[in-house]
Amino acid sequence: MASTFFTSFDIPNTLDLKKHNHHPLKNQTRPKTRFYCNNSSKSPKTTKPDLSDEPKKQNPSLSQQLQTLSTTILSDTPQKNNQTSQLLSKPKSIWVNPTKPRPSVLNLQRHKKTSYVHNPQIRDLRMFSKKLNECENDKDVFFKVLDDIPHPPTRENALLVLNSLKPWEKTVFFFDWIKEKEFFPMETIFYNVTMKSLRFGRQFQLIENLALEMIENGIELDNITYSTIITCAKRSNLFDKAVEWFERMYKTGLMPDEVTYSAVLDVYAKLGKVEEVMSLYERGRASGWTPDAIAFAVLAKMFGEAGDYDGIRYVLQEMKSLGVKPNLVVFNSLLEAMGKAGKPGLARSLFEEMVAADIAPDAKTLTSLVKIYGKARWARDALDLWQRMKSNGWPMDFILYNTLLSMCADLGLQEEAEKLFDDMKGSDNCKPDSWSYTAMLNIYGSGGHVDKAMTLFDQMSKENVAVNVMGCTCLIQCLGRAKRMDDLVTVFETSLKKGIRPDDRLCGCLLSVVSYCENSDDLDKVIACLQQANPRLVSFVNSLEGNTEFEKVKEEFKGILNNTEVEARRPFCNCLIDICRKRNLDERAHELLYMGTMYGLYPGLHTKTSEEWRLNVRSLSVGAAHTAFEEWMGTLSGMVNRQEPLPELLSASTGAGTHKYSQGLANAFESHVTKLSAPFRQTEEKPGVFVASREDIMSWVQSKV
């Protein structure tokens, strides 16, 4: 059975905001995730170890209070709703005994650290620890060095050494030694220090063993012990263990302090259990807790991961009303969260707020912001930011460099990227890696600068930087467009030899080259590459010709799509349609478009209002757009012939080619329309939108008869 404390998560979701009246902001918009409570009964299932060895000093007031809670409002009985409404109107009625203070879920007093005792032997011991750390990580070697300990292992001396040992194996050697030799009685702090070292080594099992040993030997586990155990479990993704040890604290009568409490908030946050986090948060608040910046950073990150903008606002307003000033980490978490919630403008103003508050941004801050501006395609803001980074001397690091480069690649900022790339080459710690090169290959590739791209590729071999699958894809795309098939084959083969495993994007890229190959020599070369990467796709391409039955094509196409990453499915379909168009297999092209639509690859292809019907071909390749247009015109002709009503306006949207890969669609569409002498005209106000009136269409259809 779960502890009484955690059954409290069964509070109905409609309740949990109003159950505490202390909120100064109770009328504000609440985080949207707080309304979903469907998984709150699924708090992590834990296998409880036998607790019989633990001291039975239950904290009466806590368990009593929590018992009260669980029996009063949290039962699974049908009267829950009645109690809910009572609670809403009279929150205080939940306490059975009003003379008792509110149940507290955390201790507002932090664990006090023992005061530092000056140790004159500190220098010697430090040197000695260093020797221990530098010796081979082997038990015998370690003990040989240990023989020369310069001072007797008193409590203070041992602690000093224990504190500075790494890696964890050595800490354990030393710990076992002082324990075995019984120089002095073991205390909690020795276990805590050892656990901390084990945590660096992610040795959760050893930490848990030590904790059980403490229980067995009657050594008190304090908040430091628990928070170390909990955070180690968390970092090892053993969330059920983290929760288990948190619950165990209450059972043994120990109240978490704010450090342990916010560590647990983070455990639930990382599990995505927003409801549980907010329940804990509010219970903490109701216990008189004023969360600090760290707790708010946890909440901010959690709401960011959930893309929950209301949640982010809630965090901001809570901090404001509680008078907690955000620090650098909180700002960073909030900025990141704003990005994930898709609010670039608010991220920008938050950043200005941060600078105005005299908090200097660090590389993480700037990385978040660059990412946000890049994603929003705000080239000017991104470049302004970069300018400010340079003039203010704001810190750069490797990740920030690469993020800037990727942003430049996304926005097609070639000159800026070249400058950054050169800066990286000239730096000491931020030499370009495969991602930096990939960004450059992306820029040169999409800009059609084949030679520059190839030079980079050669440079990578010389600099011993491994090409990755994305870099390979960018390069192959560019070589394909330039019809440099021999280079394309070389790059593909070299990459395979270097261990690149072609993914669906790379296959899609090869398939697109197939779709515009002008002669059979070229075609054979590219097909040979594709054959190595995805033979099934090649045989499917071959089956498109001739009179393969539709049902067979459909089954195979479905199978292929099912084995393809979602993001590559539409490109596959687009390329296959293009291939059909190129080979005058128009009927097959229509079949493929039909299937693609069936399988949801083209959502929103056709939208209708009472005044206007629109064909949206922005996400289609040229051949697919032609096919879709023909299909549509066929439908419209049929309707005209059957004298069915049409809307006043018919339009087709190709997009104006602002995206680097969509250029040319509007032009190709225009010439196709001209070829069919269809009455669509590109509007001047909206480039990339072609319109025709009902009358135009009707007379065009009738003229064809």
Place this chain on the structure above:
DNA sequence: CTAGGGTTAG
């Protein structure tokens, strides 16, 4: 890493 909690790319 001087006993415990929070933030960074693809």
